[in-house]
Amino acid sequence: MNTDSRVLNPVEIEQGIRSAVDEVSKGVVEYTRVLTVYREAERVFDLAWARVYMSVKGPVEERKQTCVLETADERQALDIAEVAFKYVDKRLRAAESTLSAYQTLSKSVTAMYGAAGHADY
Numbered sequence: 853m854n855t856d857s858r859v860l861n862p863v864e865i866e867q868g869i870r871s872a873v874d875e876v877s878k879g880v881v882e883y884t885r886v887l888t889v890y891r892e893a894e895r896v897f898d899l900a901w902a903r904v905y906m907s908v909k910g911p912v913e914e915r916k917q918t919c920v921l922e923t924a925d926e927r928q929a930l931d932i933a934e935v936a937f938k939y940v941d942k943r944l945r946a947a948e949s950t951l952s953a954y955q956t957l958s959k960s961v962t963a964m965y966g967a968a969g970h971a972d973y
Contacts, residue, residue: 872951879944893933
């Protein structure tokens with residue numbers, strides 16, 4: 853929990869907004885990159901599973917278990933890519949929340965300065 857209770861001035865709020873916008877912009881690029889990796893890992897896993905399933909003869913459950921064993925590496929790569937994607941997704945959402953908080957603070961400070969008769973300064 854953030855216990856910073858100091859009053860921010862408009863310059864600090866503007867700096868916070870710029871920093872948050874920058875973080876969101878970087879987050880979008882990173883999000884796109886890790887989503888691409890995740891989708892590729894998903895595709896590789898699905899194809900590996902299908903190849904094994906189609907090449908094995910026998911009862912359905914036996915074929916499925918053979919697929920689990922034969923595609924363990926692809927599954928691990930998929931799981932790692934999924935974790936990375938979810939992490940970046942959460943970071944991006946946090947950056948967006950920070951930006952929203954700064955925007956709310958900005959409105960509050962603008963209203964405060966306006967009420968004090970200093971909105972033009």
